[in-house]
Structure formats: C-alpha cells, structure tokens
Amino acid sequence: MKAHIRNQVAALFFLLPVATALVALPATAIAQPAAAEVRSLEVTSDGGLRAGAELEFTVEGTPRARTHLRINGVARNIVLKETERGVYTGSYTIKRQDRISPANPIRVMMRVRNRNIVANYNFPAGMANSPAVAPVPPVAALKIERFSVAPIDKIEPGAELKFSLNGMPGGSAEIEIPGVNRVPMREVRPGVYEAAYTLRRLDNLTPSRPIVATLRVGDQSVKTNLTQALTADAKPPVLRNLAPREGEAIIDRATISVSATFDDAGGVGVDPKSVRILLSGRDVSADSDITAQFFTYRADLPPGRHTVDVSARDMAGNAVRKTWGFDVVVPVSAMPVTVPLQITSHANNAIVQGGTTVVRGHTAPGAFVDIKVNAIAPIAGLFGVNQEVLAQRVQADANGNFSFSIAPQLPLPGTRYEIMMVSNKGDLRTESRLVLFQKQG
Numbered sequence: 491m492k493a494h495i496r497n498q499v500a501a502l503f504f505l506l507p508v509a510t511a512l513v514a515l516p517a518t519a520i521a522q523p524a525a526a527e528v529r530s531l532e533v534t535s536d537g538g539l540r541a542g543a544e545l546e547f548t549v550e551g552t553p554r555a556r557t558h559l560r561i562n563g564v565a566r567n568i569v570l571k572e573t574e575r576g577v578y579t580g581s582y583t584i585k586r587q588d589r590i591s592p593a594n595p596i597r598v599m600m601r602v603r604n605r606n607i608v609a610n611y612n613f614p615a616g617m618a619n620s621p622a623v624a625p626v627p628p629v630a631a632l633k634i635e636r637f638s639v640a641p642i643d644k645i646e647p648g649a650e651l652k653f654s655l656n657g658m659p660g661g662s663a664e665i666e667i668p669g670v671n672r673v674p675m676r677e678v679r680p681g682v683y684e685a686a687y688t689l690r691r692l693d694n695l696t697p698s699r700p701i702v703a704t705l706r707v708g709d710q711s712v713k714t715n716l717t718q719a720l721t722a723d724a725k726p727p728v729l730r731n732l733a734p735r736e737g738e739a740i741i742d743r744a745t746i747s748v749s750a751t752f753d754d755a756g757g758v759g760v761d762p763k764s765v766r767i768l769l770s771g772r773d774v775s776a777d778s779d780i781t782a783q784f785f786t787y788r789a790d791l792p793p794g795r796h797t798v799d800v801s802a803r804d805m806a807g808n809a810v811r812k813t814w815g816f817d818v819v820v821p822v823s824a825m826p827v828t829v830p831l832q833i834t835s836h837a838n839n840a841i842v843q844g845g846t847t848v849v850r851g852h853t854a855p856g857a858f859v860d861i862k863v864n865a866i867a868p869i870a871g872l873f874g875v876n877q878e879v880l881a882q883r884v885q886a887d888a889n890g891n892f893s894f895s896i897a898p899q900l901p902l903p904g905t906r907y908e909i910m911m912v913s914n915k916g917d918l919r920t921e922s923r924l925v926l927f928q929k930q931g
Contacts, residue, residue, distance in 0.1 A: 526552045526602045528609040529576075533596070538617055541586045549578040552602050560597040563589035592617060632658055632710040637703045641722035647691040651720065653703070655683040661707035668699035675703075726808035727754035729800060731908060731925045733838055734816035742793050742820050749786040749838050750812070751906060751925050753866075754804050761805050768799040783906060783927055784839040793818045829854045829920040830890070831913040842907075842926050849909065849924070850893040857886045857915035865898050866906045879907070886913075896926075903928055 528551040537543030547568065549557055553576040559568040565588075570578035584590060592613045600607040636656040642649050653673070655663050659680035665673040670693045675683040683705070701716040729750045734740050748769060752760040760782045767775045767785060778787040785800070796818060801811040835850035836842070853859060863880035879898045886892040896907060905928040913920045 526555075526600070526605050526607050528552075528598050528600055528607050531596065531598055531609075531611045533613065533617075535617060539584065539590050539592065539613070541584050541588070543584050545582045545584065547578075547580050547582075549598055549600075550576055551578070551598075551600055551607070552576065555600040555602040555607075557598070557600050560599065561590060562594035563591060632661075632705065632707055632712045634703060634705050634712055634714045637714050637716055638718055639701075639716060639720060641718075642720065643722060645689070645720055647689050647693070650686055650688045652686045653684065653716075655703050655705065657681055657683070657705045657712075658707050661705050663703060663705045666702045666704070668701065669694040726810040727752050727760050727802065727804050729753075729810065729812040731923055732798075732812075732814055733923060735923075736814040737816065739817045739819045742818050745788050746791045746818065747786060747788050747838055748798055749784060749925075750800060751784045751839070751908075752782065752802065752810075759805055760802050764801075764803040766801045768797075770796050779839070783904070784925065786837075786839045791818050793820050829857055829913045829915050829918040831859070831911060831920040831922045833911075833922070833924050835893075836924065836926060838923075839925050839927065841929050843929055846895050846897040847907075847926065848893055848895050849926075850891065851911070852890050853886050853892060853913040853920075854915045854918075855886060855888050855890045857890070857913045859884050859886065859892050860912045860914070861894050862910045863896055864908045866908065867902050867904075 528549065530550045532548040534546045535543050547559060547570060549559075549570055551557070553572070555572070555578075557570040557572070557578040559570065559580070561568070561582075564582070568580050568582045570580035573579050592615075595610045595612060598607075598609045598611065634655060634657045636654070638654050640652040640654075642651065651667075653665055653675070655675060657663070659677065661677070661683075663675035663677075663683040663685075665675060665685055665687075667673065667687065670689075671687070673685045673687045675685040678684050702713055703716070704711060704713050730753050731749075731751045733747060733749045740746055748767075754760055762780045762782050765775065765778075765780045765785055766773065767778050767780075767787060769787065769789075774787050774789075777789075778785050794817070795815060797813060797815045799811070799813045801809065803809045831851065831853045833849060833851045835848065851859070861880060861882045861884065862878070864876065865879045866876050877898075880894070880896055882894055884892050884894055896909075898905070898907075907926040907928070909924040909926065911922045911924070913922075
C-alpha cells in the first residue's frame with residue numbers, strides 16, 4: 491500500500507506507513523479479505539501543528555465504510571465522511587490542550603460490515619515547523635469623521651434641515667431627530683451621506699435628547715451626536731437678570747453680590763474665557779465665578795455709586811458688552827422705606843438638583859409675596875422650550891419667613907429658572923430676582 495501525505499505549506503505529500511514505504515504495517519492491520527483496504531491518507535495543515543491550526547484529512551479505501559482517525563495526544567476520534575465513492579474527508583482544529591508530536595502516529599480505522607481495517611501513518615517531515623499563515627489584517631475601526639447640519643435662520647414648521655455625514659463608504663446611515671422621526675441618509679459619494687428633513691407643524695422636538703446619526707457597515711455600527719446649533723449664530727449673546735438692577739439702591743451690608751446671566755438662545759453659547767468684568771473700573775474677572783451661563787462676583791462694597799462693565803463673546807465670535815450702575819446706601823432713618831425681601835436658602839445663580847426645589851426667604855411679617863418662575867431650556871435653536879412653571883402668592887409668617895417649591899414637569903439639565911418675587915405690605919412694595927440652574931448631567 492503506497493501512502494501519500496501532503497503538507498499545505500511545504501508541498502503537500504502522502505504520509506508513508508510506519509513499517510514500510512509501500513504497504514501498511516502488517517502488525518497493525520487486522521487480516522481481512524483483499525477487497526477491504528486503506529489505500530492512502532492525505533493530510534494538510536494551515537499552520538503546522540500549532541494550536542489553532544486546522545488539519546484536513548482525506549482517506550482513500552474501501553467504499554461504504556465507517557471511517558475515523560486516532561492521533562496520540564488528541565482526546566477524541568476524528569470522524570471522516572464518505573464524500574465520493576471510497577473517498578473519506580474530515581478536519582480537526584488543534585486545541586491548546588492537545589499534545590501532538592510529529593512522531594505521533596495517525597491511525598486510520600475502517601469498518602466494512604463485520605470487517606475492520608487499521609493502518610498507521612506518520613505526519614510528514616517538516617509539518618511541525620511549517621510557518622504560520624499570515625494573520626488577516628484587522629478590520630479598520632468604523633467611525634464617523636464628521637456630522638453636520640446646514641444652519642437655518644429660524645426653527646419653524648416648513649424649515650428644511652440638511653444633514654451631512656462623512657465616514658466609511660459602502661454603508662447605510664440614518665438620523666434620529668428626537669420627538670420627530672428617523673431620517674434615512676443617501677450615500678451621494680463614497681463615504682459621504684446626505685439627508686434633508688422639512689419640519690412639520692405636528693413635530694414635537696424633544697430638547698432633552700440630542701440629534702443622533704448612525705452609520706452601519708457590515709455587522710459594525712457607530713453613533714455620534716450633533717454638536718452644532720441648528721440655526722445660524724449671527725446674533726450676539728444678551729445679558730439678563732442683572733443684579734443689582736440698573737439704578738437700584740442697595741442697603742449697605744457685609745456682602746453684596748453682582749451677577750448676570752448670559753442668554754445666547756439659538757446660538758452656540760458664551761465662551762467663559764472671553765468674559766471680562768470691571769467693577770467701578772477694577773478688573774474683578776479673576777475673582778468671579780464665571781460659566782457659560784452666568785457670572786457672579788461677591789464683595790463688601792463701600793457706600794456710593796458703582797458701575798459694572800461686562801464684555802464677552804460667544805463661540806462663534808459674536809461680542810456683547812453691557813454697562814450699568816447701582817448705589818450702595820446707608821439708611822438714615824429707623825422708619826422703614828421699603829419691605830425687606832431676601833432669599834435665605836439659595837445664592838443667586840446657584841445649582842440645584844433634579845426634582846422639587848424648595849426656596850426659602852425672609853420679608854416683613856405677614857407680607858404677601860407674589861412669585862413667578864419661568865424655565866428656559868438650554869438647547870439652542872429649538873422652539874417651545876420657555877415655559878412658566880409657577881405663579882403663586884404666599885404669605886410670610888409672624889417672623890417674616892416664607893417658602894415655595896419649584897417642581898417642573900421636565901427638569902432638563904442646564905435649565906435656567908428665572909424667579910421674580912414681589913413682596914407687598916401696606917403701601918410698601920419690594921421686588922427681587924433669583925436665578926437658579928438645573929445641574930448638568
């Protein structure tokens with residue numbers, strides 16, 4: 491019996507029987523009629539005898555036999571199937587726990603009816619040292635290089651939003667506009683996807699969620715948020731909620747808070763690094779608490795006239811400058827000339843948690859305090875985000891203490907709450923403002 495075993499890396503060839511190069515070992519073959527025989531065994535490997543390599547076996551012999559292999563160092567038999575008349579094939583992937591040596595014999599076992607045929611073969615020389623197949627280069631990581639929108643003048647029904655996405659070619663992309671719809675994108679050039687959507691009157695934009703693009707290529711997918719404003723940012727930001735107010739007379743006390751909020755509705759937001767604050771000609775920027783939403787400066791100010799000069803730019807370079815003045819005065823009479831009104835629970839521009847916020851204050855005993863709270867959502871370019879969340883009148887107790895609660899239905903991170911309070915007692919009336927911000931994240 492002449493055996494031929496081939497190796498896939500070093501010219502596949504037939505293995506020779508252990509006892510002789512021409513016939514199977516007589517000692518290892520059970521005597522059977524001449525018609526039943528194992529004629530040859532062919533073995534190939536895609537990585538020698540290393541763990542993870544796949545061995546392919548082809549045996550030629552008597553047709554219609556049950557055939558399997560046994561290799562020392564492998565825990566189980568390798569079953570072969572008859573794929574052509576008298577030709578049997580099978581495969582085995584070498585495991586890390588296998589202990590296969592080139593010297594280990596391969597035993598082919600056939601059973602034809604009640605007859606058994608067994609023949610031993612060797613692995614071909616050099617198979618254990620066959621070079622490993624070059625690894626398949628990893629698939630490039632899928633990513634979205636750019637996701638943008640062409641800015642429009644105003645967000646309103648009938649306005650058309652045009653989106654563009656750059657990424658890996660040959661994929662499919664779509665945009666999810668929260669509260670509106672999913673918009674499929676079309677690949678107009680390799681790796682460039684575009685889509686357009688016209689806002690409808692029944693659309694309900696959800697400012698608490700970003701606009702998201704998804705790109706899929708094969709079994710990979712990646713998402714990214716739109717970080718660009720939907721509207722063209724051609725307008726400068728505005729300073730609101732000035733404290734103290736223009737021309738206000740502040741009774742001299744230990745600490746006075748000077749503050750304002752930045753409103754860049756429809757824009758890309760104020761750059762905190764650009765904010766410069768002058769108080770009576772002195773630069774107090776480094777001593778102030780400055781964010782993209784507000785600034786606050788606290789100090790013990792002497793009686794007299796004080797001016798505030800604030801300048802800033804938004805991220806698009808639009809500049810704003812605001813100047814106003816107020817007076818710090820010393821009371822000259824014990825007779826009250828106004829109703830005291832002070833918030834004791836929160837500083838102006840304080841950050842509050844989600845859920846219900848309780849605000850406490852102090853005024854004249856028995857005074858009535860009218861409260862109005864507006865919530866301004868932080869999402870640029872979306873309509874329907876300014877809402878009144880509270881309009882209430884409360885009465886101070888015998889000690890002048892009062893409180894009220896803010897419980898917005900949709901507390902969005904970064905929402906600004908503008909609180910207007912008016913205290914009335916007899917003919918005396920005092921106004922006060924407080925600004926709070928919903929915690930981000």
